[in-house]
Amino acid sequence: MVSSNVAPRYLLGNDAVAAKRLRVLDEVYHSTTVALLERAGLRTGWRCADIGCGTGLVTLTMAERVGATGSVVGVDQVQFFLDAAREQATEHGLANASFVCSNAYELAVSEVWSPGFSRQRQWEPAKAGTPNLPEQPASFDLVYARCLLSHLNEPLRALQAMAALARPGGSVVIEDIDCGGVFAHPDVPVLMRHLDLYQRVMRLNGGDPLIGRKLPRLCRKAGLSDVRYATVRPIEPAEPVKRLYPLTLACLKPAIVEAALATGHEIDALVAELNAMADDPATTVSSCPMVQVWARKS
């Protein structure tokens, strides 16, 4: 495959509805993410990066845990998400979190801004037009990404860019979905229809909705060692687990219609059915399996 600096479009949107979806995603996976970060050894004073950070929900969780002697840089390509992340960092007084607009393939930073930006601990602010990598690129204790690689057409390249940021002996921690293995009881045909549309539109965009199972091999291919992994699939808290499906489909509507996989009316009807599923307390629905991998840079 020919490498390109142009990342494929992020299909799930870049507006307030997409940001709301990220909040619900975090409600579903927050506790399993925290457990993963603890397993990976996250501790006070660490310098971390969260690649494809979206609205920064995990970035801020990490910032709380590393404390004032540590720092976290969140990186994303969507400015709207980064603005929301900065607002939250300010609101929570987390001066050790900063956010950077960059393509995950390059991790060359074009802009740095944070409320208590510290020159000693953080990357130098970029001069216009110059890349702004940290002085010692391989200096992060932990480099993390949740639900980023499944959207990319060159996940290995992005993983290599992440590994390049980690210090020798540092941790690279990835979690991403694998759409196989979602269950509902009693059966909910509209959920399977949604998952089919989700997978088809993601693939048309170059993404991989089954990337979860491939992560351990990808990590080894990227040269990482001590690759360990687990799968989580929360069914609680039930409300956000179920609500994430109609929210996701609503966010994907423009891309699905553009790809002529369904009409707008069909999508609206499916979203309504998925909301009815979410409203029904008698139906048990699992979240999408999330494969978690933690590995070391030699």
Ligand SMILES: C[S@@+](CC[C@H](N)C(=O)[O-])C[C@H]1O[C@@H](n2cnc3c(N)ncnc32)[C@H](O)[C@@H]1O
């Ligand atoms: C599903 S969201 C996950 C956000 C966040 N990691 C979380 O778990 O809350 C995927 C994020 O990856 C970002 N993204 C997608 N492709 C990217 C790229 N090539 N470079 C940087 N960010 C990218 C999107 O803008 C989006 O914020």
